[in-house]
Amino acid sequence: MSTRRETVRQALATSEGFRSAQDIYASLRAEGAKVGLTTVYRQLQALTESGEVDMLRTDDGESVYRACATDQHHHHLVCRKCGRTVEVEGPAVERWAEAVGLEHGFTDVTHTVEIFGTCGSCGQP
Amino acid sequence: MSTRRETVRQALATSEGFRSAQDIYASLRAEGAKVGLTTVYRQLQALTESGEVDMLRTDDGESVYRACATDQHHHHLVCRKCGRTVEVEGPAVERWAEAVGLEHGFTDVTHTVEIFGTCGSCGQP
């Protein structure tokens, strides 16, 4: 459908880690794509809502996006320095979160789980 | 030391759930306290750094603060509607996160885990 959607999708597809909207916008412009910042935001939002793209917030409140390989529920192990990201699953955590919610009488239980660290490449001084 | 620190501490102590800086500032002003927004931010930052107060980000990017009962590492089960919050611990999750990090060669592994839901009181229409 939208050619802009494809442009943004492509930018994410060729990225290893999570990237911010501004970041994506800048690199798209750098490579000559004619696209506006507003549209990048809109497409990212649409892609996120459709589940094609994962979004999370960095420590400083910026939203960052990533096109993950799997479309199943999963979490991330993210390198604080280079952004390298590994998709991880943890059935035990899923069950634990659900159980904790029910145990306290909560319904519609969801959770956010992210793991941060310094990856092997970035760890060597 | 600072009387302002105590004011903010008190505002948090009498709150059940997480509250934003602006929110705290507004209610302090409402009850006649003479304090500036900048100072509320500063005190919250100091309290957070000292570990007395927990901070997390809401879906819409706002930072919210809470004076938790325990000073040990823990996570939260938060009601989406009324904000009621339960402090929860999950040794298994701690180990899992650490293991996932090491398994992929990551060091200085940390994690964020929050559980959201609708509490019993808010669930009944």
Place this chain on the structure above:
DNA sequence: GCGACTTTGACAATCGTTTTCATTCTTGTC
């Protein structure tokens, strides 16, 4: 009281994100 140092808070500045709205495509119809 006085100087040195710290704390405070009104205000301006920052910055990611969202709104606005006029212009530019698309698409369906004649």
Place this chain on the structure above:
DNA sequence: GACAAGAATGAAAACGATTGTCAAAGTCGC
């Protein structure tokens, strides 16, 4: 093709939480 109606686009303005600035006010030791 021409043309109207609707959707998509993006430049610029608006927004809102947070942070920086800096002069005034408070604290402390003397």
